[in-house]
Amino acid sequence: MPAGGPFPFPVYPRAVRRLLGSIDPLRIALGLLAVGAASSCSGAIGTAGPYDVVLVTIDTTRADHLSLYGYHRPTSPAIDALAAQGAVCLDAWSQAPNTCPSITSALTSRRAPITLVRGNPEHLDAGVPTIGRVAGEAGWRTGAFVSSALLWKKETSLHPGFDVYDDTMTDPCWGHENAQRVARKTIDAALAWRAQDDGRPSFTWIHLYDPHGPYSAPEPTPDLDASEPLLPPSVDLATWRGAKRIPKYLRVPGLVTPADFADAYDREIRYADDQLGRLFDTLDLSRTVVAIHADHGEALGEDAYWFRHGNLLHDPALRIPMVIVGPGVPAGRRVASRVRNLDLAPTVAALAGLPPIPDAEGRDLSSLLADPDEEPAPVAFVAEGRRREIVKDDTGIDVRWKLRYVDSAGIDVLWWPAVDERRVAAGTPRDVVTAMDSMWRWLKAPKADDGPDAVDPDTEAALRGLGYTAPSETTTPTPR
Numbered sequence: 001m002p003a004g005g006p007f008p009f010p011v012y013p014r015a016v017r018r019l020l021g022s023i024d025p026l027r028i029a030l031g032l033l034a035v036g037a038a039s040s041c042s043g044a045i046g047t048a049g050p051y052d053v054v055l056v057t058i059d060t061t062r063a064d065h066l067s068l069y070g071y072h073r074p075t076s077p078a079i080d081a082l083a084a085q086g087a088v089c090l091d092a093w094s095q096a097p098n099t100c101p102s103i104t105s106a107l108t109s110r111r112a113p114i115t116l117v118r119g120n121p122e123h124l125d126a127g128v129p130t131i132g133r134v135a136g137e138a139g140w141r142t143g144a145f146v147s148s149a150l151l152w153k154k155e156t157s158l159h160p161g162f163d164v165y166d167d168t169m170t171d172p173c174w175g176h177e178n179a180q181r182v183a184r185k186t187i188d189a190a191l192a193w194r195a196q197d198d199g200r201p202s203f204t205w206i207h208l209y210d211p212h213g214p215y216s217a218p219e220p221t222p223d224l225d226a227s228e229p230l231l232p233p234s235v236d237l238a239t240w241r242g243a244k245r246i247p248k249y250l251r252v253p254g255l256v257t258p259a260d261f262a263d264a265y266d267r268e269i270r271y272a273d274d275q276l277g278r279l280f281d282t283l284d285l286s287r288t289v290v291a292i293h294a295d296h297g298e299a300l301g302e303d304a305y306w307f308r309h310g311n312l313l314h315d316p317a318l319r320i321p322m323v324i325v326g327p328g329v330p331a332g333r334r335v336a337s338r339v340r341n342l343d344l345a346p347t348v349a350a351l352a353g354l355p356p357i358p359d360a361e362g363r364d365l366s367s368l369l370a371d372p373d374e375e376p377a378p379v380a381f382v383a384e385g386r387r388r389e390i391v392k393d394d395t396g397i398d399v400r401w402k403l404r405y406v407d408s409a410g411i412d413v414l415w416w417p418a419v420d421e422r423r424v425a426a427g428t429p430r431d432v433v434t435a436m437d438s439m440w441r442w443l444k445a446p447k448a449d450d451g452p453d454a455v456d457p458d459t460e461a462a463l464r465g466l467g468y469t470a471p472s473e474t475t476t477p478t479p480r
Contacts, residue, residue: 049353050201051327052288057103058272060212060309062297063321065269073224075269078277079292085285086325087333087369093340093381094296097310097317099150102295106341107131109360112384121155129358131345133161135203138355145190147181147209164193182218183208183275210272213250213307215264217271224270230262235301246306261307262300289326289352291344313383313404326351329369337376339365381406
């Protein structure tokens, strides 16, 4: 084995690492930390499926800005109404504060070091199945409808197993004429496909991009005015230095103050919710499993990080909404236990009557959802940030790569390699420190195969339109 650290495959070239995908460096390094919790999964509840599946991913949506999580503005009435008929996960976490790594982990139930999808966009290896592919191979009718050029099939390889992978972008962003698609058009396409019922159970994945910056809802939204502050109470307004300090893609005419931006962000969420309401009105919940989650959140000024995500592994970027509704899930369920986006695919598969997700690292939560007395085994949570996907801005934040670990008892460890600093909570067990320090040193070490996947010129242009610089550009990295 080549030298370079305690992990058995990351030091190999990327192609060889794909052949060794069954070897898990984090599982070896973390050992007793129970990161891969598949062995302690709750058992699947009985199901009379197969049932239809509707999986909804809403981009850049923090849980505490949805009204069903207690937010004081009516940003999510359609999701609220649906959630009342099933389970709301109160403590859900994403594996990454970036679109492609997070969504890939949710669809495969594998962490980024295993999928090797660690940037935007990167290809998923053909040998790693998504839940969509599992559904397709099981005979389900399968359709995916995505809303960002980050998820083009030519750049992500998430499409195998889908009969239809609709990645047609129709709307401009920062000068690129087809970098995204607004929610109304994505929902229209999904509804048209779902109407072509051929008698087989269906699996539908819908990704909406709207809450992602720039905050500019394409249609008027209901009045969301409220007397209470829109920004989180922890935000220090003294750190605001004006709109010129935020990325150019977020600068929208008429948005001047932090409250302006936060209000516009809420209106983007409400627009996406209104469009989802059209979808929800067509569903028969007696024969459909519906799961709603976000890929990651958004900072609204916390840690002096204004209207951004992807650079910091803090709660605003990693805490996400997660709602699961359908047969076997009692109405009004509120789940306080920590869950992860890794748990989404195994749980949906169990509830719908799909075959298990191969080599899933997440847990099947179906028994937990059904039984309020269920006490799941403790689970650790690891999130990884990465040093690619450059966004040009003037924030001065330049965190190249970082790792965060939170255990079931609340021990919270953050490694911040860019400034060569470890931040370790008091009382952290020695085995945690040793394992995480090893992973930190591996992440920090340069590797010959660590460059981003090649993208074609149109993708490079679309990335610029979405606010990303092209992977080939050589500016100082400020990941998003």
